[in-house]
Amino acid sequence: MEDFDFNITIVGLGLIGGSYAMALKDLNPKNIWAVDIDKNALKTAQELGIIDQGYVDPEIPLKNSDIVILCIYPNLAIEFIKEQMDHFKTGAIITDTAGIKEKLLSKINGFVRTDIDFIGGHPMAGREYKGLSFASKDIFDGANYILTPIEQNKKENIQRIEYMIKGIGCKNIIKIDPKKHDEIIAFTSQLPHIVAAALMNGAKEENTHLFVAGSFKDATRVARMNTKLWSELLIENRENTIEQIERFEKYMTEIKNTIINNDQVTLEELFENARGKREEFIEKCMK
Template sequence: MKQIAIVGLGIIGGSFAKALANRLPGRYKVSAIDINQDTLDEAKKLGFIEKGETTNKSILQNADIVIIALYPNLVTEFVVTHQEDFKEGALIVETSGIKKSIMQELLPLIPEQVEFIFGHPMAGRESQGFAFADDRVFLHANYVITPSDKNKAASIEFFSQLLKDLGFGRITISSPKTHDLMIAYTSQLTHLIAAALINSDSTGQNTVEFIGDSFRELTRIAKMNEKLWSELMLNNREPLLEVIESFEKQLANLKQAILTNDKEALEQEFIHSTQKRLALESADQAHEFAKERGK
């Protein structure tokens, strides 16, 4: 039986472990490396992994597929430290939320005997750790693969199929540069907006009495892992600053229409936003499945 090693049993690694156990029972032997022994014990007790090690002893040597789900800044060190330990012909999956910087750093260091697949599961939870890992977040979710020139087409195809078997919806092939720009817009900017919105509460009132679901939804992701998000954003500054400015301009347009009492301009902006949202919904098969993802 082929073996899969998961490195880091947080939200992403933990969700992979749970998805493998729940959706592909018996297909792989799954092990995990995590610095927290309690997490490993828990994952083993619940039947999500067969074996756990706090530092690699024999897991990497036996793994046909390694899924690395560490903080981005820890990935390179992990690979360099363990370059002799990877099994000949292993597929190493790297999952961090930015791609250009990590690929530039890692590509020259990849051990000869393995193949790396860089990519990003567009799925998560606002809470951290194995207890909050949940394979439902993968259901119909997007996954972006950013191939390098060292990838074999067959490996990308094999891994794409595995992702679909684990519940993912759309698998997109992208350049790292495009990925990073898009993620700056769809994910990093949205987190900045949520933080700015909740931090801007200067009303001095008991805000909770005056909220509806729009405020609840727009601030859900204001609860975030500050270390991870700072790292992701500061490794992606150029595209992030670009999309922040683009957003600021649009908000300034709306503000100007309000300032000048320009009803027609305001209505036009809202007609435009409505059209864009409707277009997004009709293109987004995952839209209908938010509840299945527990959102």
């Protein structure tokens, strides 16, 4: 694909939406439009030159958009597509950036027009902050990007989305079943946020900050999360989330029991196993 001569609309100019707008400039699309209820965010984005035009009312840009990128909460994305169904351009590609996939795809594909292609997506990129002011095209550099295409998605549309993903700087594109996506993400993304929150909520001492080094800071970084978004993600993926919490509790109990039993040999073995897996994990991430 030699050019990317499309009209693109980004719905939601927060951290991911703003970063998308910045990164898409390198692909030189025909137009980058944005839809948001925050007029100040739209004004700022136009002043920064990362969008060509901002809209509170989505009807105008949607009627002319070849690609629509939803950078909003999962349930809001479902509502948005349903409410704006009559306004999407014939042949439009819609994709999203939500951290859950099975319910979202099931709902949307239950009512989406047959002349529109919805392709589920999830960039493995972001920060623990929210809002346009923290947006940066650099968050996609070297990142992984998950796609959850289904049988009715057109091959050429998937290729266009893949081209866009590579164009904004992502390194690997992983295609996976929506159900499997939610199972894995419950462990790699949702469980760490739960653990970080539990650690911070368990900080009893007022002067805890005077007794921490890198390990506590690293382990609790994501506790500074978008609480509304993450509450929705965990509830909507509740079965997988609970399964991962219970699995984590099992391994915590295993370590606790070695300490109760004064079993240093087994404790060292558990730690050595974890250390080895971490080293292997880092090596794979560097490839």
